[in-house]
Amino acid sequence: MEAAPSSSTCACSHLVTMPYPARGYINPMMNFCKMLLSNDNTRLILVTFVVTEEWLGFIGSDPKPDIMRFATIPNVVASDHPGFLEAVMAKMEASFEELLNRLQPPPTAIVSDTFLYWAVVVGSRRNIPVALFSTMSASIFFVLHHHHLLVNLSENGGERVDYIPEISSMRVVDFPLNDGSCRSKQLLKTCLKGFAWVSKAQYLLFTSIYELEPHAIDVLKAELSLPIYTIGPAIPYFSLQNNPTFSTTNGTSDSYMEWLQVLFFTSHKGSHFSVSRAQMDEIAFALRESGIQFLWVGRSEASRCDQQLRVLSHPSIGGFWSHCGWNSTKEGVLAGVSFLTFPIIMDQQIDSKMIVEDWKVGWRVKEDVKVNTTTLVKKDEIAMLVQKFMDLDSNLAREIRERSETLRQICSRAITNGGSAVTDLNAFVKDLVQTIH
Numbered sequence: 098m099e100a101a102p103s104s105s106t107c108a109c110s111h112l113v114t115m116p117y118p119a120r121g122y123i124n125p126m127m128n129f130c131k132m133l134l135s136n137d138n139t140r141l142i143l144v145t146f147v148v149t150e151e152w153l154g155f156i157g158s159d160p161k162p163d164i165m166r167f168a169t170i171p172n173v174v175a176s177d178h179p180g181f182l183e184a185v186m187a188k189m190e191a192s193f194e195e196l197l198n199r200l201q202p203p204p205t206a207i208v209s210d211t212f213l214y215w216a217v218v219v220g221s222r223r224n225i226p227v228a229l230f231s232t233m234s235a236s237i238f239f240v241l242h243h244h245h246l247l248v249n250l251s252e253n254g255g256e257r258v259d260y261i262p263e264i265s266s267m268r269v270v271d272f273p274l275n276d277g278s279c280r281s282k283q284l285l286k287t288c289l290k291g292f293a294w295v296s297k298a299q300y301l302l303f304t305s306i307y308e309l310e311p312h313a314i315d316v317l318k319a320e321l322s323l324p325i326y327t328i329g330p331a332i333p334y335f336s337l338q339n340n341p342t343f344s345t346t347n348g349t350s351d352s353y354m355e356w357l358q359v360l361f362f363t364s365h366k367g368s369h370f371s372v373s374r375a376q377m378d379e380i381a382f383a384l385r386e387s388g389i390q391f392l393w394v395g396r397s398e399a400s401r402c403d404q405q406l407r408v409l410s411h412p413s414i415g416g417f418w419s420h421c422g423w424n425s426t427k428e429g430v431l432a433g434v435s436f437l438t439f440p441i442i443m444d445q446q447i448d449s450k451m452i453v454e455d456w457k458v459g460w461r462v463k464e465d466v467k468v469n470t471t472t473l474v475k476k477d478e479i480a481m482l483v484q485k486f487m488d489l490d491s492n493l494a495r496e497i498r499e500r501s502e503t504l505r506q507i508c509s510r511a512i513t514n515g516g517s518a519v520t521d522l523n524a525f526v527k528d529l530v531q532t533i534h
C-alpha cells in the first residue's frame with residue numbers, strides 16, 4: 098500500500114528509509130526522519146518510510162510530517178529470532194526492490210538499517226547512495242568489527258579481555274552472543290555476515306552521542322573507509338523540550354534529590370526476547386516486598402511506545418530498571434536517571450557495561466558471571482539491592498545520581514546547536530544533499 102504524496106511535495110530528492118521490522122529499530126528511524134525533515138537544508142526531500150504490512154497497522158496512524166509517506170512490503174514470518182533475522186536478510190530484498198521500481202518520483206537515496214545490508218546492493222544497482230543506520234551503539238559495532246580478535250575466550254565470564262585497542266577492558270560475559278547457545282551462535286553468524294557489507298555503503302550513521310563512546314567512534318572512523326556520522330540519540334527529545342525536567346540548560350540542584358522516589362520498571366514482552374516467567378515472578382515479589390515505590394509498565398512489541406522518555410523525565414523517577422536496549426539506555430541517560438541493569442541478549446550486555454563501568458551511572462542486578470547458564474536472581478537478593486539503590490540518604494545512592502545528572506548535562510549539550518550531535522547531523526545532511534543533487 099502506498100499513500101500518495103501531497104501536492105505540496107514536488108520534491109526532486111526522494112529519500113527512502115527502511116528500518117528493521119521491530120519496535121527498537123522503527124522508533125529511532127522515525128525519530129531520525131523527523132529530525133532530518135526539520136533541518137533547514139532538507140526541506141525539499143520527500144521521505145518514503147517503508148515498513149512491513151503488519152507494522153503499518155501498528156504505526157500507520159501515528160503523527161508524522163506531511164512530507165513523509167508510508168509504503169509497505171509483505172510481512173516476514175519466522176518462529177524464532179535467528180530465523181526471523183535470517184528471513185529479513187534473505188527475503189526482503191526482492192520486495193523492497195520491486196517497491197522502489199514503483200515509487201514516484203524515483204528514489205534518489207536510501208537509509209537502511211545496518212541489518213538490511215542488501216540495501217547496499219540495491220543502491221549500487223540503481224546507482225544511488227545508501228546510508229546504513231545503526232540503531233545499536235557504536236561499541237557493539239566496534240566489538241563485532243574486531244570479532245576476529247576474540248579467539249579462545251575463557252570459560253570464566255568474570256575474566257577481563259583487555260587486548261582490543263582503544264576500548265576499556267571487558268568481562269568475557271559482556272561480549273555479545275557469547276553464551277555458547279545455538280541461538281547465539283546462529284545470530285552471531287548472521288550478524289557478521291551482514292557486517293561484511295558495511296564498508297560498501299556510502300555512509301554509516303550511529304544513533305549515538307560522541308561523548309558517550311568516543312573511543313569506539315574514533316577507532317571506527319579511522320579503520321573504516323566510509324564517512325561516519327554520530328547523529329544523536331534518535332529519541333523523541335524534541336517533543337519534550339518544553340518540559341522543565343527535560344531541560345538542556347538545567348543547572349545541578351540539590352533539591353531535585355528530594356523527588357527521586359520511584360523506580361521505573363518496564364517489562365518487555367517482545368516476540369523473541371523476554372525475561373523468563375520465573376525471573377519475572379522473582380522481580381515482582383521482590384519489588385512488592387522491598388517497600389520501595391515503583392511504577393511497573395508492561396508492554397508488548399506492538400503497543401504504542403512513545404511515552405517512556407516522558408515518564409523517565411518526570412521528577413519523581415529516581416531509578417530505571419532497564420534491559421538496556423540502546424534506545425532505553427539513551428532515554429535514561431538524557432532523562433538523567435540512574436540505572437539498575439538487567440540485560441537479556443545481543444548488545445544489551447555491552448550497554449549495561451557502559452552504564453555500570455564507563456559512565457558509572459548504574460548497578461548490575463545480576464553479578465553472576467557464568468557464561469553458559471541462566472541462573473535466577475532471587476527475590477531476597479533483588480529486594481536488598483533495590484532498597485539500597487533507592488535509599489537516597491546513602492552516599493552511594495547520592496553519588497550515582499550526581500553522576501547521572503552530570504552525564505545528562507554533557508549529552509544535553511551535544512544535542513543543542515553547536516553540540517557534537519547537531520554538528521554531525523548537519524554534516525551528513527550537507528553531504529547527502531550534495532551527492533544527490
Ligand SMILES: O=c1ccn([C@@H]2O[C@H](COP(=O)(O)OP(=O)(O)O[C@H]3O[C@H](CO)[C@@H](O)[C@H](O)[C@H]3O)[C@@H](O)[C@H]2O)c(=O)[nH]1
Pocket residue numbers: 120121122124125232233234363365367394395396401402403404405406421422423424425426428442443444445
Ligand atoms: O514502556 C515502554 C517501554 C519502551 N518504550 C519504547 O520502546 C523502545 C524500546 O527500545 P529499546 O530500549 O532499544 O529496546 P528493544 O525494543 O528491546 O530494542 C531492540 O533494538 C535495540 C536497538 O537496535 C537494541 O539495542 C535492543 O537490544 C533490541 O532488543 C524505546 O523507543 C522506548 O521509548 C515505550 O515507549 N514504553
